[in-house]
Amino acid sequence: MFRNGSRRDHDTGPAPEALRLVKVSKSYGIADSAVTALDGVTLGLARGTFTAVMGPSGSGKSTLLQCAAGLDRPDSGIVRVDGTELTGGSEAELTKFRRGRIGFVFQQYNLLETLTVAQNTVLPLKLAGKRVDRRRAREILTAVGLGDRLRHRPDQLSGGQRQRVAIARALVTEPRVIFADEPTGALDTRSAREVLTLLQQSVRVHGRTVVMVTHDPVAASYADSVLFLADGRLAGRMDAPTADAVAERLAHLGDDMTAGV
Numbered sequence: 668m669f670r671n672g673s674r675r676d677h678d679t680g681p682a683p684e685a686l687r688l689v690k691v692s693k694s695y696g697i698a699d700s701a702v703t704a705l706d707g708v709t710l711g712l713a714r715g716t717f718t719a720v721m722g723p724s725g726s727g728k729s730t731l732l733q734c735a736a737g738l739d740r741p742d743s744g745i746v747r748v749d750g751t752e753l754t755g756g757s758e759a760e761l762t763k764f765r766r767g768r769i770g771f772v773f774q775q776y777n778l779l780e781t782l783t784v785a786q787n788t789v790l791p792l793k794l795a796g797k798r799v800d801r802r803r804a805r806e807i808l809t810a811v812g813l814g815d816r817l818r819h820r821p822d823q824l825s826g827g828q829r830q831r832v833a834i835a836r837a838l839v840t841e842p843r844v845i846f847a848d849e850p851t852g853a854l855d856t857r858s859a860r861e862v863l864t865l866l867q868q869s870v871r872v873h874g875r876t877v878v879m880v881t882h883d884p885v886a887a888s889y890a891d892s893v894l895f896l897a898d899g900r901l902a903g904r905m906d907a908p909t910a911d912a913v914a915e916r917l918a919h920l921g922d923d924m925t926a927g928v
């Protein structure tokens with residue numbers, strides 16, 4: 668069943684968390700060749716926070732994001748976004764919820780090359796069957812600094828500009844939670860800074876919740892806190908991260924798997 672827990676949460680006090688994972692596990696493959704990507708991850712993120720997820724390659728960061736965003740299903744455990752349980756619902760319910768409430772930004776932008784910047788931006792509204800407001804596209808693209816590129820095609824843009832279109836697309840439905848998987852991984856330093864500032868603003872100004880996978884300590888320092896993953900498990904947390912402190916912790920990740928949890 669697809670349960671909306673917000674009413675119950677209202678009765679008991681505070682607004683629901685933006686994200687709650689309870690003992691989420693996910694393996695790929697079968698029998699001898701099975702790989703445990705997530706191994707019983709439990710975490711909660713408050714609304715209006717910016718969290719970075721870090722850890723070695725293969726530690727389960729992307730799997731965590733995909734499961735949390737409802738793009739993939741865990742083998743076991745519970746995922747709740749903004750008070751609504753994603754796990755257990757039908758595919759159609761999940762898709763509807765995801766389109767309305769969740770934004771996703773990928774490393775490789777995932778723009779449709781045949782559509783204009785404006786068309787790419789409003790695509791989630793079209794898919795959700797909502798009215799497509801041209802003014803809204805212009806407004807949101809202006810906010811990401813691309814108000815003069817509405818009719819351009821993605822191949823006429825730089826990497827940084829493409830990623831800003833992807834962010835506009837993620838924001839257009841006014842989602843509660845935005846998941847970003849290495850959004851600055853393919854960008855130069857300056858474009859990365861612009862993208863990170865946009866994500867930060869969506870939290871600070873608009874009260875959204877952002878969860879961002881990154882391998883870059885400087886990118887992580889834009890977040891309010893960092894969660895460290897190792898071998899599919901939470902291996903620590905750091906609040907008010909600085910790039911130096913994050914780099915230092917990453918270097919010692921695995922020395923003590925429970926440090927700082």
Ligand SMILES: Nc1ncnc2c1ncn2[C@@H]1O[C@H](COP(=O)(O)OP(=O)(O)O)[C@@H](O)[C@H]1O
Nearest residue numbers: 695696702704723724725726727728729730731
């Ligand atoms: N579609 C898949 N099929 C098989 N194995 C996968 C798949 N996706 C991820 N994995 C494996 O799961 C583990 C975690 O992967 P991933 O979540 O992509 O880690 P990260 O993003 O931290 O690099 C790795 O061992 C990876 O090889």
Ligand SMILES: [Mg+2]
Nearest residue numbers: 728729730848
């Ligand atoms: Mg990954």
